[in-house]
Amino acid sequence: MTLKLFSNQQKYTNTEEIVITYLEKNLDNIDDLTINELAKQTHTSNASIIRLCHKTNSSGFPELKIKLIKEREKQKFINNDVDFSFPFTPADNLDEIAKSMTNLYSNGLKLLYSSLDMTTIEQIAKKLLYADRIFIFGIGDSGLTARSFINKVNKLNIYPIFASENNEASSNSQHLRENDIALIVTYGTSSEEYQNVMNNLSIGDGKTIIITADSSSNLVKKSDYSLIIPDEEKKHKVATFYSQFAFHYVLNLIFAILYRETILNN
Numbered sequence: 001m002t003l004k005l006f007s008n009q010q011k012y013t014n015t016e017e018i019v020i021t022y023l024e025k026n027l028d029n030i031d032d033l034t035i036n037e038l039a040k041q042t043h044t045s046n047a048s049i050i051r052l053c054h055k056t057n058s059s060g061f062p063e064l065k066i067k068l069i070k071e072r073e074k075q076k077f078i079n080n081d082v083d084f085s086f087p088f089t090p091a092d093n094l095d096e097i098a099k100s101m102t103n104l105y106s107n108g109l110k111l112l113y114s115s116l117d118m119t120t121i122e123q124i125a126k127k128l129l130y131a132d133r134i135f136i137f138g139i140g141d142s143g144l145t146a147r148s149f150i151n152k153v154n155k156l157n158i159y160p161i162f163a164s165e166n167n168e169a170s171s172n173s174q175h176l177r178e179n180d181i182a183l184i185v186t187y188g189t190s191s192e193e194y195q196n197v198m199n200n201l202s203i204g205d206g207k208t209i210i211i212t213a214d215s216s217s218n219l220v221k222k223s224d225y226s227l228i229i230p231d232e233e234k235k236h237k238v239a240t241f242y243s244q245f246a247f248h249y250v251l252n253l254i255f256a257i258l259y260r261e262t263i264l265n266n
Helices: 014-025 035-042 046-055 061-075 094-115 118-129 140-154 192-202 218-222 241-265
Strands: 134-137 181-185 207-212 225-228
Touching: 014 035, 014 046, 035 046, 046 061, 061 094, 094 241, 118 181, 118 207, 118 225, 118 241, 134 140, 140 181, 140 241, 181 192, 192 207, 192 218, 207 218, 207 241
Parallel strands: 134 181, 181 207, 207 225
Antiparallel strands: none
């Protein structure tokens, strides 16, 4: 099995490639694997394995192993034949397209359910519930999804500010106070606008939450809370079917918690 954990555009040494190959071939037997045993089996050193761990944003081998086990378990839920970027072709008829889209959403749901950290979602919802003000940032399709979320929570007497309105994200990101929350919704994080926004938020008094698929981004490192969705959609795609479906799913879970807490408190 080729592991997505190691397909993060990092350059691996020959020694690290040997370790990766061993882990991929023995993924079902790593639960009790120690770093010493791994080094022995691959004829490498603990130091080489630690360097590999750091390239996957893991603090050490125990954290790397947790990530590998999560990926292994996640693969049990999904159909690897589903193409989240090109679910259908121009040659497909309507029935074939309908089946492909059904597979995309069905497998997307299973993938999200098996991957998301529900504790983090609860924490994010509680932060939003008790914030003085909520600033939501989103560009393009993610902005439309964010607006849909705002419309839902308005019905709970919660009124977030869509901070990306009229290209004023950078300006709005400078005005957070102590009990304010900034929520950034973005699949990728390479946009210069988001970099500027995060720089402003980092020196402000509020707290920052990001929902993204880019787990290794500086935006994630600088945020107070992050929720990572599986990165299944390529840069070149038919449309943002998967990414926006994923954001709707996550934001609907957050809305459900807000709804529950609002009803219970009343």
